[in-house]
Amino acid sequence: MRRRLLAVLTALIGTAVLLLALPLADSYARGRTEHLLLQRRADAVRFAELADRIRTDADRRELDAELTRYTQLYGAGVTVVDTAGHTVGRAGPAPGGAPARQAQDRALTGRSTESLPTVRPWGPGTVVLAEPVGQDERVGGAVLLTVPTGAARHDVLVRWALIAAGAVTAFGAAALVAAGIARWLLRPVHELDRAVATVAGGRFEPRVAADTGPPELRRLRRHFDGMAQAVAESLRRQRDFVADASHQLRNPLATLVLQLENAEPHVGPGPGRQAHALALDEADRLGELLDGLLALARLEAAAAPVEEHDVSAAVAERVAAWAPVFEAGGLELTAQVTSGLRAHTLPDAAGRILDALLDNAGKFVPPGERVRVTASAGPDGGAVVRVRDTGRGVPATQLPLLLRRFARSPEHQNLPGTGLGLAIADELARAGGGTLTVAPTLPHGLTVEFRLPAP
Secondary structure, rough: OOOHHHHHHHHHHHHHHHHHHHHHHHHHHHHHHHHHHHHHHHHHHHHHHHHHHOOHHHHHHHHHHHHHHHHHHOEEEEEEOOOOOOOEEEEEEOOOOOOHHHHHHHHOOOOOOOOOOOOOEOOOOOOEEEEEEEOOOOOOOOEEEEEOOHHHHHEEEEEHHHHHHHHHHHHHHHHHHHHHHHHHHHHHHHHHHHHHHHHOOOOOOOOOOOOOOOHHHHEEEEEEEEHHHHHHHHHHHHHHHHHHHHHHHHHHHHHHHHHHHHHHHHHOOOOOHHHHHHHHHHHOOOOHHHHHHHHHHHHHOOOOOOOOEEHHHHHHHHHHHHHHHHHHHHOOEEEEEEEOEEEEEEHHHHHHHHHHHHHHHHHHHHOOOOEEEEEOOOOOOOEEEEEEEEEOOHHHHHHHHOOOOOOOOHHHHHOOOOOOOOHHHHHHHHHHOOOEEEEEEEOOOOOEEEEEOOO
16 A cells, blocks of 8 residues: 555656646746847847948948858858848858748848747757848848857756756655655554454454554544454453353352262162263263363463474374274374474464364264374475364265354264364464364365464
């Protein structure tokens, strides 16, 4: 946004400088041309007066001498013609071309040259002006001056260079001011953008620190701070409620389980004992559910630092710990871990996520199937850990539901578990800046993959 704003401001400044500099340069060129015309017209009038006084050969010789001295001094050509266009006297280069003929025709009708082509650095090299000899009906000829414009073009070039230098300086100063204004305008926007990204990542503590910029942006900053504080307070109350409710329910639940266990010897054989066993199972399941809710509440409320951790060691350790469990369940657990994998994440996030995934596989993969764990480097330098199994898998329509809390497929409703394992693993991955995804394993089975960012 800053680049676009600077581009717009720079274009406007450049246009304004050009609109000022170009007319100024053209005005000076026209003024210098007018000054040249006035200077040389005075000389032409003088020669016209000398030509009008020719009566004798001595007068003609005096005119020729004046013409020669003038040509030697100024490098201009002077030609005197009579009413028929015949040359009476000449010194220097003779005029030629359509402009010279037009100026001569005007002078023979009694009109002086009133304007010249505008002199610019690239030309014209010479200009022609004419002055009638005599006045009114007594016009007896014309004086034509072929004037070189080298000095005038040099003056125009120098003045245009000064105007260009001034324009460049003004443009640079205005561009610096525009950059400062853009920085002043966009600094609160950039900080607000960073704060929004931080809030979107689940952290509500940072606030927009900048108190600069236009009043509208300062008000927006204050409103954003108030909104973030309100959302943080609402989430804090929600998490506190879940944590408090889960914690407070554990004591009555423990008492209920203890009473059920104490009542077991007094329950006789028959339907009563079966109902008692079901009640104990449901109490155990409720305890697991409360444990999962407590874990989620603590995870969401935690502010643990994100640091660099050894993923390879964590994966190898957890696979070794789960190997006896899988062996006892009739499952084959293998692992392929690339050494030296490191990631920037929460403490022990890789181990805790892998525990949830292996626990999930141990529950839902039938005996005799295989579970394979691989850990390798990702394209961004982070760590990619995959858990693939050859079980029955999950229908494609139910894959997006696996990461939701309490989500379980219909065929697994009677298996032990709370439906919070993958949700907790997903929350752990995202809290450290990573991701967790699920996909089918071909020809059958499920693949769960989590990625952790590079250090």
